[in-house]
Amino acid sequence: MPAPANGRVARKIFLIATEESGDRLGAHLMKVLRQRLGDAVTFEGVGGLAMAREGLKSLFPIEELSIIGFSAVIKQLPKVLRLIGQTVAAVVRARPDMLVIIDSPDFTHRVARRVRSRDPSIPIVDYVSPSVWAWRPGRARAMRAYIDHVLALLPFEPKEYQRLRGPPCSYVGHPLTEQLALLRPNAEEQQRRNGTPPVLLVLPGSRRGEIRYHMAVFGEALDHLHAQGKEFELILPTMPHLLEGVREGVQSWKVAPRIVVGEQEKRAAFRIAAAALAKSGTVTLELALAQVPMVTAYRTGGLEAFIVRRALTVTSVILANLVIGENVVPEFLQENCTAEKLADALGEVLSDSPMRRRQVEAFARIDGIMSTGNQPASVRAADVVLGMLRKSRRTA
Known part of the structure; x- marks a missing residue:
């Protein structure tokens, strides 16, 4: 050279x-x-x-x-x-x-x-x-x-x-800490975040396989939540290459979401969201930085679940929990990921419950924990x- x-x-x-x-x-x-x-x-x-x-x-x-x-x-x-x-x-x-x-x-x-x-x-x-x-x-x-x-x-x-x-x-x-202005609401967006009906985000995953495993149970949970009398505006952010699978997955949902596509639309949805139902992963840290209380879930194939379950050495797989050092975000994994359990937890996180207050207080500390x-x-x-x-x- x-x-x-x-x-x-x-x-x-x-x-x-x-x-x-x-x-x-x-x-x-x-x-x-x-x-x-x-x-x-x-x-x-x-x-x-x-x-x-x-x-x-x-x-x-x-x-x-x-x-x-x-x-x-x-x-x-x-x-x-x-x-x-x-x-x-x-x-x-x-x-x-x-x-x-x-x-x-x-x-x-x-x-x-x-x-x-x-x-x-x-x-x-x-x-x-x-x-x-x-x-x-x-x-x-x-x-x-x-x-x-x-x-x-x-x-x-x-x-x-x-x-x-x-x-x-x-x-x-973490690169997410450089995007706080895109994740957090301005005054007008904060009004919508605090408004009614509350905006509920659904985040079933960023890969096709994850979407296949989560769409049905997420849809059933939202149906249960609606049947309990909870009102909410449902937004499902996704990316262009996943749009076809997402549209196919929501066809069986009784509560239809508004699907938004692309990173910019996703960030806009985060800024007005009151709560979220999310597949575990990096998105839980993203939601915590956006100060959006959440319920998390994860399902995968039997072989992968068998291997991972026997190898885990932590009490939580949720990144937000691990960074904060407390298990403030509820997680429902594999056989515990049922529509009934997800709906009950979502009902709490959408109301002024101890679960929601604990998450809000913990997320307020995350900037200092992750500071560079x-x-x-x-x-x-x-x-x-x-x-x-x-x-x-x-x-x-």
């Missing part, structure tokens, strides 16, 4: 992100690194549309890995293994100054292990920790063999890596990457 015009040593960074959320993280990291290094940095790797806008030409479309559930992975295992091999070969051939893997540990960690085996001189950073604090804690210690540093999105994760004897870990902040000062997550992540580049054994 020719030296850049400013005389600085050129750096090549290989990034791998196979989901939309990771793609956004990768794009922000690329943008900050280019701001810091200018033409002294180049990027290769795997990513989506956001990283493409920052100049990355992806090795393959990330849609090829839009797989959910253990059974789905098994069915597509030959393709997954082929893409892992293709990615490892590309990394080793590129000989980058750093490999940054972003989330999607089932794919990215397999790549990282093979890269470390074939070329131990490539530093490897893991952006977004796998849930070692929730299940399979032994992964943390195993990661020391092939991960040099973990960039954590959740404030409790560095202590967990110390406790579990994992690789060095730095809390860089005035630095965005992408800037803190870039600081760690740049510090490692300066110390790298490949570029010393």
Whole structure:
């Protein structure tokens, strides 16, 4: 690689992100690194549309890995293994100054292990920790063999890596904390949030498989809630690629929701919502930051449920609960995810109940818990990457 015009040593960074959320993280990291290094940095790797806008030409479309559930992975295992091999070969051939893997540990960690085996001189950073604090804690210690540093999105994760004897870990902040103005209401929106009938959000998931598992039971719960005499305005935010499945799922609902499509419409719905029924996941943290009380649920296939249930080491799978340090958000998992139980909990969270008040009080503390000062997550992540580049054994 020719030296850049400013005389600085050129750096090549290989990034791998196979989901939309990771793609956004990768794009922000690329943008900050280019701001810091200018033409002294180049990027290769795997990513989506956001990283493409920052100049990355992806090795393959990330849609090829839009797989959910253990059974789905098994069915597509030959393709997954082929893409892992293709990615490892590309990394080793590129000989980058750093490999940054972003989330999607089932794919990215397999790549990282093979890269470390074939070329131990490539530093490897893991952006977004796998849930070692929730299940399979032994992964943390195993990661020391092939991960040099973990960039954590959740404030409790560095202590967990110390406790579990994992690789060095730095809390860089969650990108959601940079979007508070988009999540919280202005005066007019607050009036609607406090108004009647209350706006109830329904969030069945961000993947097709999740929607299949949740739509029927969510619809039944809302029917029960309506039959109990509760009034509410129902809004279901979704994304364009999920719209067909959502429309098909609500056909059996007796209470019809207003479906809104796209990130902007979703944020607008969050700002006026009084409560939410949500599939567990990152959206629970998003709702907590938006200060929307919620009821959460999760259903999945029998094989995945069997494995996860026996491996869990935490008392809650709800991110909002884990960050706050209290189980303030009710969760209904697998056989406990019934229409009757969801409806009863929603009735509480839609009224001035102790459950609702406890959530509101807890969510008011979350800004302080997740604070990173005035630095965005992408800037803190870039600081760690740049510090490692300066110390790298490949570029010393």
